[in-house]
Structures are given as structure tokens and as C-alpha cells.
Amino acid sequence: MKLLTLNFLTCARRACKSSADAFPLHPRDVELEIVEAEPNPSFLSNILPRLEWPALVTLCAELGLPGLPGEAPEVAELTAGEDGKGGKLAEDLHRLLLETTVKEGALVCGSCGHEYRVKEGIANFLLPSHLV
Amino acid sequence: MLPTPSTSHASFDNVYEPAEDSFLLLDTLSASSETNFLRERFGQPSSATEGTVDSPQGAPLIVEVGAGSGVVLAFVNAHADVLFGHRHILTLGTDINSFACRATRTTAEKASAEAPDGHGNFLDAVNMDLTAAIRPGTVDVLVFNPPYVPTAELPNLSQHLQYNTYNPVTGNSFEQDSHLLALSYAGGVEGMETTNRLIEQLPEVLHPERGVAYLLLCAQNKPEKVKEHIRGLGAGWLVETVGSSGKQGGWEKLQILRIWRAGSPRAL
Numbered sequence: 472m473k474l475l476t477l478n479f480l481t482c483a484r485r486a487c488k489s490s491a492d493a494f495p496l497h498p499r500d501v502e503l504e505i506v507e508a509e510p511n512p513s514f515l516s517n518i519l520p521r522l523e524w525p526a527l528v529t530l531c532a533e534l535g536l537p538g539l540p541g542e543a544p545e546v547a548e549l550t551a552g553e554d555g556k557g558g559k560l561a562e563d564l565h566r567l568l569l570e571t572t573v574k575e576g577a578l579v580c581g582s583c584g585h586e587y588r589v590k591e592g593i594a595n596f597l598l599p600s601h602l603v
Numbered sequence: 604m605l606p607t608p609s610t611s612h613a614s615f616d617n618v619y620e621p622a623e624d625s626f627l628l629l630d631t632l633s634a635s636s637e638t639n640f641l642r643e644r645f646g647q648p649s650s651a652t653e654g655t656v657d658s659p660q661g662a663p664l665i666v667e668v669g670a671g672s673g674v675v676l677a678f679v680n681a682h683a684d685v686l687f688g689h690r691h692i693l694t695l696g697t698d699i700n701s702f703a704c705r706a707t708r709t710t711a712e713k714a715s716a717e718a719p720d721g722h723g724n725f726l727d728a729v730n731m732d733l734t735a736a737i738r739p740g741t742v743d744v745l746v747f748n749p750p751y752v753p754t755a756e757l758p759n760l761s762q763h764l765q766y767n768t769y770n771p772v773t774g775n776s777f778e779q780d781s782h783l784l785a786l787s788y789a790g791g792v793e794g795m796e797t798t799n800r801l802i803e804q805l806p807e808v809l810h811p812e813r814g815v816a817y818l819l820l821c822a823q824n825k826p827e828k829v830k831e832h833i834r835g836l837g838a839g840w841l842v843e844t845v846g847s848s849g850k851q852g853g854w855e856k857l858q859i860l861r862i863w864r865a866g867s868p869r870a871l
């Protein structure tokens with residue numbers, strides 16, 4: 472699963488919906504895999520307004536990936552330069568959001584501690600309470 | 604006619620095979636009345652060449668709940684340029700059946716590869732109950748082809764975790780596949796037990812201004828009663844039938860509701 476997907480996911484427990492600690496989910500013992508994707512600076516600039524930037528910074532730190540700036544960049548920075556490709560920041564974000572995937576491991580809720588498994592790139596958010 | 608995504612890789616022993624209801628969703632979402640609505644609401648992406656942003660809201664997130672084979676989500680993603688007027692959309696599938704999640708991922712990736720100049724950005728298929736793990740307020744367009752067949756009871760979920768897992772030694776048992784398939788069609792009382800739960804989730808999961816949902820119903824679901832339920836979610840909820848097929852004794856056999864809130868930012 473792509474790291475960008477984590478921007479839209481939270482703990483599946485109802486009680487955690489209102490808790491600020493339930494987002495972002497925290498990766499545990501994950502195996503990452505890079506899946507190359509075609510760079511598209513214009514697309515990146517449209518994703519930027521959707522990102523919870525502080526959560527992304529946290530995620531990067533927890534995965535031991537190269538740090539992001541503490542403040543979200545301006546959209547113009549992602550399409551800057553003579554070639555309109557935005558340089559290193561755009562490259563880094565492309566790699567992080569669209570090419571870095573969680574292949575195996577777990578995602579942990581910071582509020583209730585529940586651990587969700589990821590297998591072969593598919594995260595499982597089924598809870599025992601859904602299943603009775 | 605836009606091409607229908609291939610689902611030939613899916614096992615229809617445990618994943619719902621695309622049928623009349625799936626195709627009605629494809630036809631409805633690509634009809635000019637709906638593409639006009641979607642383009643009006645989610646059009647005008649930022650342009651790389653000008654380096655300006657016309658759309659501070661950013662790329663819309665499209666979520667198909669219970670995506671099954673993934674044929675509908677793959678279609679929306681592959682033909683983003685036609686449906687939304689631009690390619691800057693994000694698409695995500697959910698399903699309670701992990702085999703369906705796998706099928707959806709493959710269907711979406713194959714359909715994208717066959718539409719190199721028009722597809723959006725498929726994110727993932729995630730194994731969950733309805734929208735359980737979706738962050739509140741993030742969904743711009745939700746699509747649901749529910750288990751709508753009236754049945755005496757819903758599938759028993761007590762063994763779901765075992766049935767949801769592939770057994771590489773024995774393969775899937777008949778009971779396992781029957782259970783997984785039943786989840787795609789068995790709707791309980793009036794065929795509405797699962798759909799009613801989804802309707803109750805709409806106010807929370809949809810984006811508070813832009814959010815719109817497309818919901819398929821069959822005649823036995825009592826569509827007029829369902830519309831009343833939706834209008835009763837609160838002030839400003841709107842619902843309209845935007846697609847239908849298969850007249851039976853004067854009644855539409857299947858229909859698609861568009862559900863949204865008054866006061867869309869662009870319509871005003």
C-alpha cells in the first residue's frame with residue numbers, strides 16, 4: 472500500500488474516530504518496497520492541498536526516511552524551475568507518496584494501540600466487533 | 604462507449620462477477636448529465652505549465668465501498684479525464700473480502716495501463732467493513748453497489764477471519780467461497796441492512812461541502828423509502844435518481860441515487 476493512502480486512513484474503532492491520536496497510524500516492523508511510477512509534477516501539486524503535512528513528517532521520521540521540511544511547501548515550489556519539474560523536493564515527494572509502499576508489517580493506532588496487519592500490500596482493518 | 608475494464612483475472616467463485624448493476628453504474632457515471640455534474644464540482648485542476656492553482660481543494664478522493672472485482676472503480680480511474688475533465692483524481696477501494704481487494708487492485712492497474720493518457724491515480728484497495736478506517740470528511744465521491752438482495756439473514760461473520768484468508772495448502776473450501784460471495788449480494792431485511800449502515804456513515808465520511816455519493820438500489824429495497832431516510836439525515840441533504848434500468852411492471856428494476864448536500868461551493 473502506498474504511503475499516500477495512509478493520509479486517508481485512521482483507526483477503524485468507533486471510539487477512536489474523535490481522537491487526535493488515531494491519525495496518523497504508526498508503522499511497525501514494516502517492509503517497504505519501491506514501485507516505480509511515472510513522475511507527474513502537475514499531479515503532485517494537486518495532491519499537496521490534500522496532505523496532512525505534520526502527519527506525513529511524523530510518518531517519514533518513524534520509517535527512518537529522509538526528512539521533509541517542517542512546513543508544507545508552496546504549490547509553486549513543486550512546479551518550479553525551467554523544466555517545470557520542481558527539482559529535488561518534487562522528486563522526494565513523488566518517491567515518498569507514490570512510489571514507496573508498505574509490503575508487509577503492521578499499522579498501529581496511537582489511541583487504542585490496536586495493530587492492523589498489512590500482507591502483500593493489502594491492509595486489513597477488520598475488527599472482531601465487525602464480525603459478530 | 605468507454606471500454607469496460609477487464610476482470611478476467613478475478614475468481615468469480617468468491618468475488619462478485621460484474622453484472623447488470625455494475626454496468627448500470629458505468630453507464631450512469633459516464634453519461635453526460637453525471638460527467639457535467641462531476642466536472643462542475645471537481646473540475647479545473649491546477650496547471651503545471653502555468654504553475655498556478657485554480658483548485659485549492661486539490662485532487663478529489665473517489666472511494667468505492669465494496670469494490671468487488673473493481674470494475675467500477677477501475678473504470679472511474681481509467682477514464683478520469685472523461686468523467687472529471689482532468690486526470691488529477693485519487694481512487695481507493697474498500698471491501699470486507701480480501702480476495703476482492705486483490706482483484707480490485709489488479710483490475711485498476713490493468714485498466715490504467717490501457718488508458719495511458721487518461722487515467723487518474725489509483726491508490727489501493729483496503730480490507731475493511733464499509734468505510735470503517737476512512738478518515739472522516741475526506742471522501743469527495745463515494746460509490747456503492749451494495750449487497751441488495753433481500754435475504755432471511757445476513758451472512759454469519761463469526762468465521763469471517765478464517766474465510767477471509769487464503770489457504771495455500773488446501774485452497775478455498777466451498778463453504779469459504781460461498782460465504783465470501785454471499786457478502787456481495789445478501790442484504791438481509793428488504794435487502795437494506797448493509798445499505799442502511801452505509802447511509803448512516805455518509806454524514807461523517809463525506810467531505811462536508813463537496814461530498815457526493817452514488818448508491819445503487821433494486822426495486823425490493825423500496826427506493827422511495829430510502830430517499831426519505833436520506834433526506835432525514837439532516838437539513839440540506841439532496842437525493843435524486845440519476846440512472847435506471849430494466850422496467851418490470853412499470854417499476855425500474857435497478858436505479859442509482861445521487862446523494863449530496865445543498866450549497867455546493869461551485870453551484871452557488
Ligand SMILES: [Zn+2]
Pocket residue numbers: 482483484487493580581582583584585
Ligand atoms: Zn484506535
